[in-house]
Amino acid sequence: MEDVQGIVGTMVESLMASDARHGGDVTNLYKVGQNTSRLLLATGDLVVGWLLLRHAEVALAALQGEVSTADRAFYTGKVAAARFFARTVLPRLSAERAIAEAVDNSLMDVPEDAF
Template sequence: MLTAMFGHLTAAQEDMTSLYKVAQSTSRLLLAAGDLITGWLLVRQSEVALAALAGEVGSADRHFYEGKLAATRFFCTQVLPRLTSERTIVENTDNALMEIDEAAF
C-alpha cells in the first residue's frame, strides 16, 4: 500500500491531482496497519500459549490457552487475507470521485 501511495505522491510532481489518490487511501492504510499489528500481537500471545500448553497446566488455563490459539487462527485466516484486496484497491485508486462536479453533491 505504501509503495502505491508513494507512487501517487511522486506522480503529484507532474499532476497535483494525484495527491487526491494518496488522501483517498490514508484511512485504508491506517485500518490495515491496525489489522497487521493485531495479528502480530495475537501471534505473540499464541507463542506464549503454545509454550504453556507444552507443560503442565490446569483445566481452566488449558481452555484459556486453547482459546488464544483459536482466536489467532481465526484472525489470521479470516481477517488478514483482506489486506491483499485492500492493497489492490489502493493500487487501483483513481480520481473519478474527485472529478464529479460539485453540483452533484
C-alpha cells in the first residue's frame, strides 16, 4: 500500500509542479502521463494481493475445523496462492515506485523527427 501511495504522491507532485500560474513548468505534466500505466498495474496488483489475503484468511480459519479431503486441498491451495503472490509479485511494487520517482522528461525532449 505504501508503494502505491508513493507512486500517487509522485504523480501529484509532478502535477502540482506543472502549474504555470504558480511558476511551475508545464512539461512536468508529462511525468504524470509517463506513470499512469505504472499506477494502474500497481493498483491492480495491490487489489489482487488484498483479495488473495482475504481468501487465505477464510481458508486458514476453515482448516482449523473439520473439512473434507477435497475442501482441505482447496483451502491449502488458497493459502499457497496468496503466499506465492505475496512473495513473487508484491515486491515489484517497490521497484515500480522507484521507477516512478526517477521518471524525467528525457524521452519527451527527443525531437519528433528522431522517430
